[in-house]
Amino acid sequence: MTQKIPSGKGVAIGLPANVEAVIKTAAEVQKVMANGINSDGSLKPEAIRALIKIKGINLKVLAETHGFFDTQIHRIINREYPDTRVRRLLAKTLEVPYECIWGKVAEVANAS
Numbered sequence: 001m002t003q004k005i006p007s008g009k010g011v012a013i014g015l016p017a018n019v020e021a022v023i024k025t026a027a028e029v030q031k032v033m034a035n036g037i038n039s040d041g042s043l044k045p046e047a048i049r050a051l052i053k054i055k056g057i058n059l060k061v062l063a064e065t066h067g068f069f070d071t072q073i074h075r076i077i078n079r080e081y082p083d084t085r086v087r088r089l090l091a092k093t094l095e096v097p098y099e100c101i102w103g104k105v106a107e108v109a110n111a112s
Contacts, residue, residue: 025053042103045077051094062093 028050036047043051052059063070066089075081076090091098 038103040103041099043101045079048077048090048094048101051096055094057093062089 036044036050038044059073060070063073068086068089072081072083073086073090076083076086087102088098091101094101
C-alpha cells in the first residue's frame with residue numbers, strides 16, 4: 001500500500017504554509033535582540049517586545065487577566081513608569097529571570 005503524499009507548501013515536513021513569513025519574523029527578532037541590551041544589562045523595550053512576539057503573548061489579555069490595563073504594561077516596557085508587580089509578571093510570562101529583563105539595579109531600586 002502506498003502512502004498518499006500531501007500537496008501544498010511545507011506540509012510534507014510539517015512546516016507552516018508561509019515559511020517565508022516565519023523566517024522574516026525570526027530575522028526581525030534576531031536583529032532587535034542583537035542591539036537590545038542596555039549598558040546596565042537590562043533589555044531595551046524593543047527587545048522585550050521581540051520576546052513578547054516570539055512567545056505569542058497578547059498584552060491586552062495578559063493585562064486584563066491580572067487586573068491591569070494594557071497601557072500600564074506598555075508604560076512599564078517603555079520604562080516610563082516603574083512597577084515591580086508588572087515587571088515580575090512580564091518576567092514570569094516570558095520565562096526569563098527578572099534581572100535579565102530589567103537589570104539588577106531595577107530590583108534594588110524598587111525594593112525600597
